[in-house]
Amino acid sequence: MAPAGNSDMATDYYELLDIPATATESEIRRAYRKTSLLYHPDKVKPTPENLDKFQLLQTAINILTDPTEKTKYDQTRAAKLRRQAETAALDSRTRKMKEDLERREAEAKGGAPGSVNGTKRSWTDRELEIKRIQEENRTKLEAFRQKKVQEAEARAHAEEKPSEDIDRSIKVCWVKEGEGLDIDQDALEENFPSGDVEDIIFLKDKKRRLEGRDKKILLGTAVIVFRSLAIAKKAVAQGTWEGIESLDWAAGKEPGTT
Incomplete structure (x- = not known):
C-alpha cells in the first residue's frame, strides 16, 4: 500500500472519484468500483493514459479506505488547500494595494483616470461600454475569488486582526x-x-x-x-x-x- 506521505498531491483523490471529502467508506468503495470500470485494462483499451489513471485509482482506494493513511492524506490535503486559499487572498490584497498606490501617485501629480498629460480626453460610447463591461467582469471575478478565500482569511485573522x-x-x-x-x-x-x-x-x-x-x-x-x-x-x-x-x-x- 502506498503511504499517504508519498501520495501524489497533484491529484485530489476525492475529485478523482467525484465524491466529497466527507464521503463514508461505503460511498468511497462504490465510487471506486464505478470509476475503475472506465479505465480497467479488461474493460477499455490499455493505453498509457488509462493505465496511469487506473493506477491512481488503486492508490486512492488503498489510502482512503485505510483509517490511518486517510487521516494523514486528509491533513496534507487540507494544508494544501489552505495554502492555496491564503496565497489567493494575498495576491488579491497585493493587486488592490498596487492599484491604490499608483492611483494616489497619479492624483498627487494632478492626473486622473482618462487623462493624458493632465488633459482630459473624451471617450466614445463604444469605449465607455467596453470599459463598463470590463469593470463589471472584474467585479464579478473578484467577488468569486473572495467567496473562495473568505473562510481561509477568517481563520488567518481569528486570533489577531492585522493593521491595514x-x-x-x-x-x-x-x-x-x-x-x-x-x-x-x-x-x-x-x-x-x-x-x-x-x-x-x-x-x-x-x-x-x-x-x-x-x-x-x-x-x-x-x-x-x-x-x-x-x-x-x-x-x-x-x-x-x-x-x-x-x-x-x-x-x-x-x-x-x-
Whole structure:
C-alpha cells in the first residue's frame, strides 16, 4: 500500500472519484468500483493514459479506505488547500494595494483616470461600454475569488486582526544605475531579519529630477509590506540604507497622525 506521505498531491483523490471529502467508506468503495470500470485494462483499451489513471485509482482506494493513511492524506490535503486559499487572498490584497498606490501617485501629480498629460480626453460610447463591461467582469471575478478565500482569511485573522497593509508599508526609491540596477526583492529583504517582510510590491520606474542632477534620472520604486506596524516604524526610524535614495510611508504619512 502506498503511504499517504508519498501520495501524489497533484491529484485530489476525492475529485478523482467525484465524491466529497466527507464521503463514508461505503460511498468511497462504490465510487471506486464505478470509476475503475472506465479505465480497467479488461474493460477499455490499455493505453498509457488509462493505465496511469487506473493506477491512481488503486492508490486512492488503498489510502482512503485505510483509517490511518486517510487521516494523514486528509491533513496534507487540507494544508494544501489552505495554502492555496491564503496565497489567493494575498495576491488579491497585493493587486488592490498596487492599484491604490499608483492611483494616489497619479492624483498627487494632478492626473486622473482618462487623462493624458493632465488633459482630459473624451471617450466614445463604444469605449465607455467596453470599459463598463470590463469593470463589471472584474467585479464579478473578484467577488468569486473572495467567496473562495473568505473562510481561509477568517481563520488567518481569528486570533489577531492585522493593521491595514498600507499602514504597515513603506515606499523606497533608488537610482537605477550602477549597483542600483541589481536591486531586486532579495536585495531589499536582506536588509531586515527573516520574517519581518510580508511582501514587496514593485511599482513602475519613473524619471524624476533629483537635487544636484542636471537631468532627470530613472528611479526604481517598491513598497515593502512589513509583518506589523511596529516593525515598519522601526524600519523608518533607522533611515535609508546603502543604495536607497529615499524612504517614506506608503500612505504618505505615519499611521495615526493627522
